[in-house]
Amino acid sequence: MVTKIGVREAIKTFNDLQNKLNSTQTEEDNFFREWYEKLPEITEAEQSTITRIKQRYDYHRSSSLLLKGTINLLVVFPLLEVAGFLDPPFRIKSPESVELIIEDPDQTIIRGLIDVLVVKDSLWVLVIESKRTSIPVAAAIPQILAYMMANSQSQQSIYGMVTNGDSFLFIKLNQNGKPTYDLSREFSLLPRKHELSQVMQILKKLGQI
Numbered sequence: 001m002v003t004k005i006g007v008r009e010a011i012k013t014f015n016d017l018q019n020k021l022n023s024t025q026t027e028e029d030n031f032f033r034e035w036y037e038k039l040p041e042i043t044e045a046e047q048s049t050i051t052r053i054k055q056r057y058d059y060h061r062s063s064s065l066l067l068k069g070t071i072n073l074l075v076v077f078p079l080l081e082v083a084g085f086l087d088p089p090f091r092i093k094s095p096e097s098v099e100l101i102i103e104d105p106d107q108t109i110i111r112g113l114i115d116v117l118v119v120k121d122s123l124w125v126l127v128i129e130s131k132r133t134s135i136p137v138a139a140a141i142p143q144i145l146a147y148m149m150a151n152s153q154s155q156q157s158i159y160g161m162v163t164n165g166d167s168f169l170f171i172k173l174n175q176n177g178k179p180t181y182d183l184s185r186e187f188s189l190l191p192r193k194h195e196l197s198q199v200m201q202i203l204k205k206l207g208q209i
Contacts, residue, residue, distance in 0.1 A: 031172065034172065040204045047197065054194055090118050093117040094114075159209075
C-alpha cells in the first residue's frame, strides 16, 4: 500500500528529519563557511536597490501581515535580480512540485510544492520558500530541507534560503554519505539598521559558487 501525504504533514520538526530522513545537523564549525567567509562587496548601485527594497517593504508591512506572494514581489525577486539569479547561466522554475519517497513498510510518498527554485544545469543552487510573515523562519526549515534532499545530487552541496519577509536564514545541505546540514544565523529586515545588505552578500557568494 502506498500512502501519499503532504510535506507539511510528514516533516514538521527536526526530529522528523532525523527519524524519517536520517538527516542531522553537523557539529563541524567549518561546514557552512559560505555565509560569513570572504563575502563579495556591495556596490553603490546594489546598495541603492537594497534601500529601495527596504522602503517598499516597510510601507506595505506597516499596514498588515504580508502573504508569500507579496513577499516574493517586494523582496525575494528583487534580491534575486540584483544577485544575478535571473540571468544566464541560471534558470528559474517556479513553482515546482517535488516528490520525496520515505522508505518504510508502507512506502510513504511525501509531496510538496516549492515556491522558487534557481537551477544551473542539473545543480540546484538555491531553494527559496517564502512563508507568511507571521510564521517564524525556523518553522519552515524542516520542510525546505526535505525539499532540498529530494533534489540534491549525492556528491554535491545544495544551498537554501528561507524567509518570511521579516527575517532570512540560509541553509547548506550535503548528502555525500549521511545527509548533513547546517544553518546560518538569522538576518533581520525589520529594524532601521536592517541586515539586507548581508543577505545580498551571501546571495552573491552562493551565485559565485
